[in-house]
Amino acid sequence: MSFLIFLLSFASLTLAVRVSLSSETDKIALLSLKDKLTNGDPHALPSWNHSLHFCQWEGVTCCRHCKRVSSLQLQNQYWGGTLSPSLENLTFLRMINLTNIYLHGEIPREVGHLKRLQILDLTQNNLHGQIPLEIINCSSLQVIILLYNNLSGKVPSWFGSMKQLTQLVLGANGFVGSIPSSLGNLSSLEKLSLAYNHLEGPITPSLGRLSNLKFLFLGVNNLSGQVPPPLYNLSNLRFLSLTKNQLVGTVLSNIPTAFPYLEAFQGGMNRFTGTLPSSMFNLSELYEFDISGNGFHGPISPAIGSLHKLQSFGAGHNRFGSGRADDLNFLSSLQNCTQLKRLGLDSNYLGGILTDLIGNLSSNLVMLYMGSNQISGRIPDGIGKLINLQLLGMENNFLEGTIPYSIGKLKNLVWLTLGRNKLFGNIPLVIGNLTMLSVVGLESNKFEGSIPFTLANCTKMEKFYVNNNSLSGNIPIQTFGYQQGLIELYLFSNSFTGSIPSDLGNLNHLSILYLQENKLSGEIPIELSGCSALSKLMLERNSFHGSIPSFLGSLLSLEILDLSHNNFSNTIPHELMNLTLLSTLNLSFNHLSGEVPVGGVFKNITAISLTGNKHLCGGIPQLNLPPCPVLPLQKKHKRSIKKRVILAIALGGILITFVTFISIYLLKKKAKKLSIKSLALQYGYVKVSYGELHQATNGFSSSNLVGTGNFGTVYRGDLVHFERPVAVKVLNLQRRGASKSFVAECKALGKIKHRNLLSILTCCSSVDYEGNDFKAIVFEFMSNGSLETLLHTNTEDSEFTNLSLNLMQRVNIALDVAFALDYLHNDSWEAVIHCDIKPSNVLLDDDMVAHLGDFGLARFIHDTTSHSSSNQASSSVVKGTIGYIPPEYGAGSSVSREGDMYSYGILLLEMITGKKPTDSMFGEGLSLHIFCNMAIPKRISEIVDSRLLFPWPIEEKEKRRATRQPKMEENLSEECVASFARIGVACSQEIPNERMSIKDVITELYAIKQKLSC
CATH class of the missing domain: 3.80.10.10 (Ribonuclease Inhibitor)
Incomplete structure (x- = not known):
């Protein structure tokens, strides 16, 4: 024991x-x-x-x-x-x-x-x-x-031996090759995700053996061929995503019977064909159905109304309809779809007449897009019942009649496009009720009467198109002048009379003003000099008279100026030679006389047109104009040649001695500084001295200090020459490269002008009271500081307490900077590469409009058409700011537009996360780009700047996912933030030619803005 x-x-x-x-x-x-x-x-x-x-x-x-x-x-x-x-x-x-x-x-x-x-x-x-x-x-x-x-690599075929797997989720990686057929052995699999990779080839038929599969994600690859018939054996499938591949075939004919429990089908942007079978609408659980961007044809069945849970129906860019009267019969049945939010039917062949039943569609509808079809009849009064509409697009159809007054009830409307139809009558006064309007397209119709004065209420207007109509009367005063954000105004090809309203001069963001082919008269008002961003001014074929005003030479953003077929007289103002960006100048068929200037645009024979002005003379030889007559000499000038020679010799000796002495003195000094006088002559600046700047800034007092930059310090000041406060950037000449930065910035900002670029007011190159070299540049003062301050200063302790940026403000700032870059890269006479885009160089004025500044590292590219690397500027000593410098610069590559796009992308990511690219959390393979890329889209709320205060609790979002509630119910702001971050990631790709272009950025940001403007 x-x-x-x-x-x-x-x-x-x-x-x-x-x-x-x-x-x-x-x-x-x-x-x-x-x-x-x-x-x-x-x-x-x-x-x-x-x-x-x-x-x-x-x-x-x-x-x-x-x-x-x-x-x-x-x-x-x-x-x-x-x-x-x-x-x-x-x-x-x-x-x-x-x-x-x-x-x-x-x-x-x-x-x-x-x-x-x-x-x-x-x-x-x-x-x-x-x-x-x-x-x-x-x-x-x-x-x-x-x-x-x-x-990376191929999707391993040996996964097929792990038969106990219920979920295999490999999406959003870099896998290549084909889908291995061995995956068909995973008999227990319920979820398979291979989306957002680089897979190619056909979908393997063996997936049809996965009888327990409920979720199949294959979208955004390069898969080709047809959906294999065995796949239709997956009767338990709930979610099928095939978006953005190269798939072909008649997929819809099999879906209804194959997948009776289907909740979402994403098949857009493929090459599918065939018709939309009525049986498709027996899928009672379907809430998302997207087949846009394919080749489907035939009618849309009224049986669509049986989809009671439908929230999003996207069928745009197909071939639905045949232009017949019954093509739109299905719309009446859609009133049963009470959860419908988005209806996209654009770019098809749908005919028929819209009936008043359209007003019975879901009150949740935010987007109704039916443009580019063959729809006829009147716009029904019932449209006014869709009170949550933000986008109404019916352009490029055969609509006729008047715009119904009920449209005034759509007070959330941001985008209204009815252009290229047969609408007539007056533009209703109730359009002024739509105070959220940003884009209005009424062009190419038959509208009559005058522009409604109530448009003054639409203070958020950015683009207004009523060209090619029969509008008449005066352009109303105190209407467009209230639309401070107006960018494009198209009034051409109407019958407007009277003069140009002077209050258009309030539009300092206006870029395009088209008034041609009307009956306007009078002189061009001097107030238009306030339109500093104007790039295209078209006034041809009117009855304007008087002299061509010299102030047009101060609109330095002008690229096209057409004053032809009017009654202008007198001489051509020499100030037009200042317009360095001007590529088209048409002054033909007026009554101009006198000498034609020979500088600026007048040197380019292909850029100017002066035909039909009989009394012009001089100019460049290619114009073949007669020489200008020499004025007769006055009697007091008829002195003897001998006396003149003697006097000239005497004076010449004195002058030669004096000039020689001065030249020797200057050579010994070896002065390399840029003369403020030459700058003033070249760019028309007001000359300012060191003493005036010293007094304006209280002796460059610390109390006037605004901030510091790469090469200097910025002070707030008040100069007698200017009504508003100014910002004085004093160069630190002890810093290597500061003098070169001064010259570069003066040169860049002297040549380029845009509403979203910081305007240089003057500059100073002198000596201080101790005899030391002194250089400074004077800018407009931006009262709301820099984007850097607003993103990273504790708002409780800051003078900008009330300026914690919301999402809309951040989108607007991003758009402003994008407009500036688009101008620098594509629209200036010489393409400009900024080389130092970062939040501290983005300044905000009283209206929170962003201005890009600090051109001390800017480079010019001497091409206007090519974006290829062969035209990139040399950059052997390019610097910048750590965190924003594109990786190729570190390897010695030349500066390029793509390099600016990288910095801009990092700027966007910093705006959305509130984190600097140099944050201590980044390193060891993690960067701000990777940080955001991994969060898009489903974890975006976890990386976003907390000050945006999104109203979607993570717990609630997860709860909705758990109960399989439709994706479309998620808060719109979350979707917009994800889109914003996605743009930043696309711009900051490591490989330059993979980065998003600035044109596409503007389009994408503008789409986000429209979604937020409700």
């Missing part, structure tokens, strides 16, 4: 020792894992210390009996470390969830030693390389989620 007791005691002791040793193994493995995960950060995971048992550490769960680690869950941290191979020693692990902790490096092959592992979730990290083969040894693994990483 004693021996038996001894044996039992010994066995218990041995077991205790083994448990103790195993626990110690887990602890050591965890501590090694921590060191790698957190990059050795001593402040990370503070609970992982020796005073607590490791089963009590954050994110660690242990078995109740064996006290071994069974679960490791750490999410939403910013460590940016790697996965340690020591993970293999946690042999009791059943779950690994390390999502959104910014891991880099490869997945360690030691994971394959975890025989008990059931869930592996490494979503939203920066892992790269291939998926290790050793994972095949994890015989208990059921869920693999590697979404949003940078994994």
Whole structure:
């Protein structure tokens, strides 16, 4: 008995020792894992210390009996470390969830030693390389989620042997090749995501064997061929995404019977053809249906009304309809779809007449787009019932009649396009009720009467098109002058009379003013000199008279000026030579006389037209004009040549001696500074002295200090020459490159003018009171400071307390900077590369309009057409600001438009996250670009600047996902933020030619703005 007791005691002791040793193994493995995960950060995971048992550490769960680690869950941290191979020693692990902790490096092959592992979730990290083969040894693994990483190579075919898998999520990586047929062996699989990769070839038919599959995501690849027939065996499918591939065939004919529980079908931007079968509308759970951008044809069945849960129906850019009267019959049945928010039918062949039943569509409707069809009849009064509409597009149809007064009820409307129809009558006064309007397109109709004065209420107007109508009367005063944000005004080809309203001079953002082909008269009002951003001014074929005003020479943004076929007289003002951006000047068929200037645009024979002015003379020889007559000499000038020669010799000797002395003195000084006098002569600046600047800034007092830049310090001041405060940038000439920066900035800002560029008022190159060289540039003072200040200053302690930027303001600022870049890169006479785009160089005026400044590093590219690398400027000494410099500059590449786009992209990402690219969290493979790229779109709310205060709690969003409520119910702001961040990511791609163009940026930002303007 004693021996038996001894044996039992010994066995218990041995077991205790083994448990103790195993626990110690887990602890050591965890501590090694921590060191790698957190990059050795001593402040990370503070609970992982020796005073607590490791089963009590954050994110660690242990078995109740064996006290071994069974679960490791750490999410939403910013460590940016790697996965340690020591993970293999946690042999009791059943779950690994390390999502959104910014891991880099490869997945360690030691994971394959975890025989008990059931869930592996490494979503939203920066892992790269291939998926290790050793994972095949994890015989208990059921869920693999590697979404949003940078994994590469082919999708492993050996996944097909892991028949216990229920979820395989590999989307948003860099996988190539084809879909392996072996995946068809995963009989337990419920979710398969391969979307957003680079897969090609056909969809493997073997996927049709996945009888338990509910979610299949194959969108945004380069898959081709037809959807294989076996795929229609997946009767349990809920969500099918095939968007943006090269797929062909008649996919819709099989979907209704194949997928009876389908909730969402995304098939847009493929090459599908065929008709829309009525049976499609038996899918009672369907809430999203997108087949836009394909080749579908035929009618749309009224059976669509049976889709009671439908929220989004996108069928644009197909071939639906035949131009017949019954093409729109299905609209009446859509009134049963009470949750409908978006209806896109544009660019088809739909005919027929809109009936008043359109007003019975869902009151939730925010977008109704029916443009570019063959729709006829009148716009029904019932349109006024759709009170939540933000976009109404019916342009390019055969609509006739008048605009119904009920349209005045659509007070959320931002975008109204009815152009290129057969509408007539007056533009109704109730249009002034639509105070949110930004874009109005009524062009190419038959409207009569005058422009309604109530448009003055539409103060958010940016683009107004009523050209090619039969409008008459005077252009109303105190109407457009209230629309401070107006950019484009198209009034041409009407019968307007009277003069140009002087209040148009209030529009300092106006870029295009088209008034040609009317019956306007009078003189051009001097108030138009206030339209400093004007790039195109078209006044031809009117009855204007008087002299061509010299102030037109101060509109330095002008690119096209057409004053032809009027009654202008007198001489051509020489000030027009100042318009360095002017590419087209048409003064033909007027009554001009006198000498034609020979500088500026007048040197280019292909840019000017002077035909039909009989009394012009001089100019460049190519004009073939007669020489101008020489005025007769006055009697007092008829002195003898001999006396003149003697006097000239005497004076000449004195002058030569004086000039020689001065020349020697100047050569000894070796003065290299830029003369303020020459700048003033060249650009028309008001001359200012050091003493005036000293007095204006209270002796450059610290109380007047605004900020510091790369090459100098900025002070607020008040100069007698200017009504408003100014900003004085004093160059630090001890800093290498400061003098060159001064010349570059004066040159750049002297040549380019735009509403979103910081305007230079004057400059000073002199000496201070101690005889030291002094250089300064004077700008407009921006009362709301820099974007840098608003993004990163604690608003509670700042003078800008009330200026915590909301999302709309950030979008507007991004658009302003984009407009400036578009002008610099594409619309100036010489393309300008800014080279230092960052928040501190974006200044905000009283109206929160952004102005891009600091051109000290700017470079000119001497081409106006090509964007190719062959025309890029040399940049051997290009600097910039760390975090915003594109990677190719560091490798010695020349400066380029694409380089500016990279910096702009980082700027956007900083605006949306509130984080600088040099934040301490970035490093070891993690950057602001990667940080945002991994969050788009589903985790965008976790990285966004908290001051935006989005009204979508994460818990509520997850709850909606859990109950499978439609995606379209998510807050619009979240969608817009994701779109904003996506633009920033697209602009800041590592490879220059993969970056988004500035034109596309403006289009995308403008779309976001429209969504927010409700």
